Amino acid sequence: MTAAAQVASLPGVVAMIARCTCCPYTLHNLLRALPADGLVAPLVSFLALAQRLPVADLWPCLRASAWLSDRAVFMDGLRLLALPLPLSLDSWQAVDTLRMHASQVAVVAKASMQDAASWHGARLVACALMGHDSDTDAHLVAVAGWMRSARSLRRVDLLHMAQSDTTAALRTFFAALPTQLETLCIANAGDPLFNTFLETQLVATVTRLALCTLRLNFLHVREPARAKAIADALHACSTLHTLELSYGTGILQAMLHRPLPMRLRHLDIATFELHDPGPLLRALHGARLTHLSLRDETASRHHAPSDAVVHVLAVLPTMAAISHVSLTFVEASTAMATTLSLVLPQLRQLEELRLRVRWRNETMAERALVQWLAPVLPRCRRLQRLALHNLAWDDMRWRLLDAALPHTIQYLCLDDDTREAPLEYSSDRVQVCCHRPTRMGCHLPQPTWWKTHEWGAPRPCRFSDT
Incomplete structure (x- = not known):
């Protein structure tokens, strides 16, 4: 039995490793290397979501x-939250x-x-x-x-x-x-x-x-x-x-x-x-x-x-x-x-x-x-x-x-603040983002936590955390 198969035979261990993994790209690579039938349902949903959304939007x-x-x-998404x-x-x-x-x-x-x-x-x-x-x-x-x-x-x-x-x-x-x-x-x-x-x-x-x-x-x-x-x-x-x-x-x-x-x-x-x-x-x-x-x-x-x-x-x-x-x-x-x-x-x-x-x-x-x-x-x-x-x-x-x-290489981002026309480029080997508008979003989002263009009066929120 391969090491991957041994790990996959213990779904609870995989879930525990996932909870200790902060990097979404590391987690994605790990889960793709394991047999899907050995994963708990939330992690199977993670892989399904990663086909349609950037992994940085899914984890942590x-x-x-x-x-x-x-x-x-x-x-x-509901299963992943569980x-x-x-x-x-x-x-x-x-x-x-x-x-x-x-x-x-x-x-x-x-x-x-x-x-x-x-x-x-x-x-x-x-x-x-x-x-x-x-x-x-x-x-x-x-x-x-x-x-x-x-x-x-x-x-x-x-x-x-x-x-x-x-x-x-x-x-x-x-x-x-x-x-x-x-x-x-x-x-x-x-x-x-x-x-x-x-x-x-x-x-x-x-x-x-x-x-x-x-x-x-x-x-x-x-x-x-x-x-x-x-x-x-x-x-x-x-x-x-x-x-x-x-x-x-x-x-x-x-x-x-x-x-x-x-x-x-x-x-x-x-x-x-x-x-x-x-x-x-x-x-x-x-x-x-x-x-x-x-x-x-x-x-x-x-x-x-x-x-x-x-x-x-x-x-x-x-x-x-x-x-x-x-x-x-x-x-x-x-x-x-x-x-x-x-x-x-x-x-x-x-x-x-x-x-x-x-x-x-x-x-x-x-x-x-x-x-x-x-x-x-x-x-x-x-x-x-x-x-x-x-x-x-x-x-x-x-x-x-x-x-x-x-x-x-897995991801290539070609973001441009001033681009007026989309770039009609594609690659068979990597996932390219931000070269043209897509529903997928950016695979490598900027890690800044604040955005100065949002500075101003806060929008009213109707939220209860109870």
């Missing part, structure tokens, strides 16, 4: 809007019907504190909250009240947009974050009072909670001593393995004064001000990261694009465990293409590569990027997912890329 939460987009898969699997409410469409079928709910559609004040938290595993001027101190205190006893709550997202002084209520809110919380995501839409509050509150919160993931966006810490105190707390947090620092100042600079924490595995950086990449390169050298995401939107100086991404590429081979690389840059360059062709074959563990031009310029270097990539892609022997965003395409470049894709 079932995304409600994707599920509802195809009525033919409704029953398979695993049990959390239902991710990313919209308020048919929310009352959906919540009846889920024992665990992750509310990722942002709700105001006023709306969330009436919740109970009994079934919540995650919630996305928005602080707005329409919220009162009483609303924040009410949310804090149920949050203290929300035993299943593992993630809280907070987008603060209020301009009024709610410091006292916010202190109550942060004190109520439950000790079992694993993920905390905070974005500030520009309130200086909230910014000042977080400068001191963050140290206490990181020290009290055993966070695995912390994401901070648009937080500016001007005082070096306070930035150092936050960086010290992050270094001292023995459970932290994922850190995002996006479009802020102070904390990143303080973090880079020393090597990255040895336990940190995922680092996500977005910045407008990476004029001197030296500290970042020294911190990355030899780091034990498996995932690195860099969005460099530094403005050009003297008509020359930022070359920080080129230097970061050059340091990647010193990171032996790196398996996921995502790079966003203002403009492609010949130096970048050359460095890519030299570096990629050295990344022995590389499974996922995302390259995104911030604005499509159609420069010579940008058009030549695929030509530089094509000869080295076959040497990336573990590459399974490739995203090339905002690049110009023609038939020649597409044929060149399609022929160069290694046999390990």
